[in-house]
Amino acid sequence: MKPVALLFLLPALAFAHPDHGTEPGKEVDAPVHTGNGAWSYEAIPHWGELPDGKNLGPLHGGVVIDPKTGLIYVSTDAPHGILVYQPDGKLEKTIAPECSGFHAMAVREEGGKTVIYGAQLTGPKPLRVCKIDTEGKILLEISKETAGDVQGGWNGLTAVTVAPDGDIFCSMGYGAQFIHKFDAKGKRIKTFGGKGNGDGQTSCSHGMAIDTRFGEPRLLVCDRENRRIVHFDLDGKWIGVYATNLRRPCTVSILGDFCAVAELEARVTILDKTGTPVAFLGDNPDKKQWATNQVPFDQLKPGIFSAPHGLTFDKDGNLYVQDWNVSGRVTKLKKL
Template sequence: MKSTALLLLLPSLALAHPDHGTKPGAEVETAVLTGNGAWQYEAVPHWGELPDGKNLGPTHGGVVIDEKTGLIYVSTDAPHGILVYKPDGKLKETIAPECQGFHAMAVREEKGKTVLYGAQLGGPKPLRVCKIDTNGKVLLEISQATAGEVQGGWKGLTAVTVGPKGEIFCSMGYGEQFIHKFDAEGKHIKSFGGKGNGDGQTSCSHGMALDTRFGEPRLLVCDRENRRLVHFDLEGNWIGVHATDLRRPCTISILGDACAVAELEARVTILDKNGKPAAFLGDNPDKSQWANFGVPLDQMKTGIFTAPHGLSFDKEGNLYVQDWNASGRVTKLKKR
């Protein structure tokens, strides 16, 4: 299966490299192709660049899409907080400086309005889950101060997602690997998981999403250092391993039966409903750039990733990918 997939990808990955006679990074003016089969994309040059050549600020966060407006929300570790883009890549505004350091985000419609959830790892008020409106106003905070102590402690918050009844899940992927469930008002219900590589355990429960592809909703969790995706039900019971042999999966986004995986080791993978690879996007042949926070922007090639950390499908199947990078980088992959 793997060797066949690689053979199929070789022509597409060749297209993913700009002509070697061009200068890297911002000098590329034409779209760069990547992917294969039903999952072919164009990497859009200059998408998301800020006016006057300003950096985005360190990107160690997430990307979510408001389907009602088409706006793209990109979290950063910079004092401006969250960048809000129009689909054409023009910056609309920045919001929520108080939410600087959202390591991951989720988006949901509640009572006819779009709200964002963030797992705040750094910034001025670290280690809390926040619900905010699209203007950046904090509507709910969950932290040790509001919810009390949790199993394993409030250490290393990395992920957040929301269940169908408004129940809130977060994980301590840089801590003791427990996943915590709260009700919609922020009251702690239970904790589950823990550190390891066996059933019901993770080693860096880095990202998660609500997975509705299998009937009863469940949690799909990025078990980063075990290089796999795993499923739990919404009561915290172990279901099983969904996908293996990934390159340190950080974040997932689901569209229909497909799942896009941001892999820290310089690739985005599209998985089918069975957890098998359907396409590889932006695979980087330079291993010195894999999971490298310090790659200068002028050494990054359009359509080639260094450290995918956050990503999201929009409803048309386009992908928006954030690299973990000191200067900040976000890429739009336009579905063909």
């Protein structure tokens, strides 16, 4: 990380705050601004809340957007499975109750149709990678039985992503830290990685994405407990560290040359192509609320995060952020 650039940023950044002049008691309904410069956002009050005060969660998963329809898919640990929202926050439908427990998701177009890949950590059928259509129909499953005897064991599944050629990567971030590569039909190709803090190792390989910003596609991995994000090539060879000194990065989403990082310790950070932070969003000054899923819903402040776990950009640069929380909350940050 570049300390000089970071110090330059700090005076310009501020915690999210309600607009001045808001009527007392109405703060929860007021827009909340966060970020700075080109990365200024407004948190949309009550986005995604369910009727009659029903819980969204528990939430311990991801967020993806269908590029064809713009619908937002939010995975949950609840019996309703995956919540599907319109961009204005209205619930469109729920799908795939058997996929409750998707810890991470990836979305792509295949054969002119949108498909979603999920890493199922818990739920009715834990520890499997699923490919589903946008109605929740299972199209492919990779499980302990189909993966075979993998190095480090098939446990602690946290992440999944898919290369441009259809190869599938999944990570055992709560297990032995190995990353497994499969072909598009679910046949295992190779295993790489492993636990540690050296080159080619991770300590909680929590989230992954395909990074196409540097020519040949790379695998971008959130190395959460080493507080860094790292690159491998798609053959599993170590490239290097992309960003460090982060607050336990969980998930990334890439837009153009920039990358949004959901940090479990109560912040979303925007990084440029060099890994330098250019904005901090929703930074929580109350460290007692960092990285816990036990903050009561009525104590979650609009535009302030407690434990960002899943997030995604849309095509316009808006962000949808899922807090790890027993009740569940998704925040829409509208780009200004």
